[in-house]
Amino acid sequence: MSRTTDLLATMAAVRPDRLDPPTDPGRLERVRARAMSEPEPDRAPARVLGRRVRYGGAIVAAAALVAGLIVMARPSGPDTGPPSARRALLVAATTLQEADTATGRYWTADLSSVTTATYLGGTAAGPPPGTAKPLYRYTSTCDARLWAARSGRDPSWLVVDAVTDRRLSGADERAWRRAGAPRPDSCEIHGMSVGLRSAPPAALALRRSMRTTSQDEPTYPTAASVPITPDQIAALPTDPTALKATLDGFWLNATTPSAKPKAGRTVPLDVTFQQITDLLVGAPAPPAVQAALYRVLARLPIDRSRGTVTDRLGRHGVAFWTATGAMETRLIIDLRTGHPLAVESRLAGELDGYTLIRRQGWTDTGPTLPAHRL
Template identity: 25%
Template sequence: MNEIDMNETARVRRLLGEPPPPSAEASARALARLEEAMAPGGRHVRPSRAGRRRFGRPLQLGAGLVAAGAAAAVAIVATGQGSPGSPPGPPPGSVDLNKQAVLVAADRAAEQPTGNYWSAERISGQAYVVRAKTGTYAIFGAHSETFHWAGARKGMGEAYYDRDLPARPQTPRDEALWRRAGSPSSIRVWSGDAYHTYTTKATKWRVNGPNVGVDPKGGGSFYGLGSGGASLGDLQNLPTDPAELAGILSPAEMKRAMNPKASGGKKLKEGVIPRLQMRRTSTLLSAPVSSKVRSGLIKALAAQPGIRAIGRVTDPLGRRGVALATPDWAITETGEFGTPKAQQGTYRSRNVIVFDERTGALLALEDQLTEPGGPYAEMKPGFVISYEADRSPRWTDAKPKPPAELPF
């Protein structure tokens, strides 16, 4: 790093020490929720309980952020990445302060002391547009929360829990329109290939894992880089050099993650690779990797072609952070599977990953609208299509329990 870059980095560190108030745009997004289905080729698939993701469990990276339902739920056509209206990057030779902020966050990645049990909690939601007679508003439905704990060594036990969270309007404006519509406690929306009803009530935690309960023989295995689990040692002994970690984000690795039996010569559709790279990074940052590996992963992702730093944002739980984004791409929903006319059309979206700017911790992964159209024709750029938000992944010495209180 040259002297100019070092000076700029020092400037960013000072800025991060006393962050300015959020912009009006960031504040408007504070209640917006994140991430959508990103199955290969841009297929938009319906969330289902069976497909909901669990921490610590194997995951095929072709799955959507909000878990997938039937593969043929909706016909979607991906038409490439990059939008003519996308903001340009910094001029050649200049310092990208947004990227520097991400790198500073990586340097501040929290030291995670190893304990007896690792636990992780994740909240996810899918956006739906409700076209009421009194005004169109957006909600988050298919709202769910997962909690997983595992002992550091085999035989210490593990368990998986999930519960449904209340459907809720996305923003204060949406809430006002929901109230104008009579504050319905049950909301019927088109989801995938059929109408579904989401309610404003939560459910109790369900034990949902090995042997349909707490597995006393489990533990010692966490989500790794293959189709099976990895030991704590495997994860914490990953390389720390960002250049080496970039190897696990390579196009070849992303392709194998989607389909381990795929031949080496077939190319993925344009725009898929950055989304899969972001997904893999998110998955590993939710696992008990060392702080140096955590820092290296953030830096490796920030260096990938097509990944761009976008500055400070507010995550769906109201936490401020610095973010990276993929290029956007077009998705077209057709009427092939009975999709209503109002849901049909083309829109563009991008994935955004958010880090705590003071600790480097992963906060959220979202899918964000960049060009309105189709089911989101009435929404504005920045609208959150779906999301996953992490809450307090950590080591403890006592056996963890899922939180009793609701997150909102």
């Protein structure tokens, strides 16, 4: 099979037989033409970013960040394997941009996040010291809905529907009971740690641009922990080169001390990967901007799964990731629609946490809010 072989035929070879191919031949031609006409991406050096730890009330939610990136060698012989990460992402970008043109008053997303957490006891005086011994470990699941208003005249909301926890072992279960069987007092939803002053279901009004360090009032949305307003997201360029430069500027302006010049500083590739996943999963990015995010991602030295993978809901997609050592973060995309399905974090090969995107879309109907407020 030569490298000029029909891209969609190559993709079809690695898809499960039960998935029907698209039925619009003209659309397939447009996808092929756009995907194959993209310029070759520049390769960038690998960088490493360590693991972050968040504190929410009395728990420490372990949030694995993307670390260094592996440059995959391009085959010099016949292209007999599955499509490259770059080509698959370009197809997803074109599919999403052509199929999804809806707009509305609110951008909504139904999300479920699962994190592995450690309970360290009371933390009234602040985060515990690094020498504190964990009392028990557990997994915490938070189901929530985002309602991001397009206009600044409308409030944005995070509605927490449910929070549950499960101890990891019999010893953890016994330690949990000795500690008084405390219930979860925070919700970790794709990087946002929300303190629970009320039992779910409960709603939290999201600030559009105010920077805050309070776990009870997280700034939303963010890109790689840097606040970014919905107005800034709507204005993001759709040219991949310009979009990458804009994302770089957000991070450099937020992380460079004012006394030090930004000239010569570069953004680690793992930061760019996190910016892209944050904007794809939990931010009101228009379809054209989402497609441009895929095209930026296609220029990074990333890897992809050989064929389809299955997320925790049993949905089939293709996984893309960057990895270093024992840490790995995967973005799973449905190439039929271009929409993201999940983001998974793995530690030493074991699934450490994940966010499931159950639904995304625009609507003119406002949220029905529960009586309790966070």
